[in-house]
Amino acid sequence: MKESDIRFIKLLILVNGLVPLALLVWDQSHNRLGANPQNFLILTTGMMTLIFLILTMAVTPLRKIAGLNWLIQFRRMLGLYAFFYGCLHFLCFFSLDRAFSVSSTLTEMLKRKYLILGSTALIVMIPLAITSTNGMIKRLGGKRWRVLHRLAYVAAIAGVIHYYMQVKADTRQPLVFAAVLAVLLGYRLMVYLKQRKPPAPTPAVKPEAVI
Ligand code: HEM
Secondary structure (H helix, E strand, O other): OOHHHHHHHHHHHHHHHHHHHHHHHHHHHOOOOOOOHHHHHHHHHHHHHHHHHHHHHHHHHHHHHHOOHHHHHHHHHHHHHHHHHHHHHHHHHHHHHOOOOHHHHHHHHHHOOHHHHHHHHHHHHHHHHHOOOHHHHHHHOHHHHHHHOOHHHHHHHHHHHHHHHHOOOOOHHHHHHHHHHHHHHHHHHHHHHHHHOOOOOOOOOOHHHHO
């Protein structure tokens, strides 16, 4: 793929990633966020976080299965959008639901256990975002960077469980996210196990076979 095409797709992702936020700001300023605007903001930013996390996790399997190597160029952007919406999601909760009170946020976490999982997901995304630059990749070295970035699995798993646990009745949607994530992680596990398998021993050549 040409460099100019890559730049264009990056611009598309950048602009489209901001559309949900722009719509939220627009609807909020026109009082169109429904009966419970605070909850709408929390839920929408949470959903965007999860969608971007899953998209980020889908890049490597898609790239390898379909041979679309250029997809890797967009993984960092998708991951950073996941982190961006995750921070917004937390900020909406912390400001609108907890009135910026740290003690009330911590008390609520002990009451609603799914908040602990959400926070775990967001916290493990911090080192991922910090080390996402080319400079940091160089400084850490490819191998260490890859090991560290396995934390993305933790974030995605904790994020999906957080979603599942906070749903009141209909669990179908979180289960669809869980199924998609299971397929993506299953693919990685399969590749990992294949790579670890020792090469089959070469059969000893019987003397009579040589004759
Ligand atoms: C990577 C981290 C996170 C992800 C992927 C995530 C994802 C989600 C999703 C998908 C929802 C439901 C959206 C819907 O039903 O449409 C949700 C709801 C929610 N999340 Fe998160 N979340 C994360 C972190 C957090 C954190 C750190 C907090 C606060 C400490 C938090 C607090 C909440 C709350 C309060 C709700 C709404 C629950 C309700 O109204 O019943 N989340 N989150």
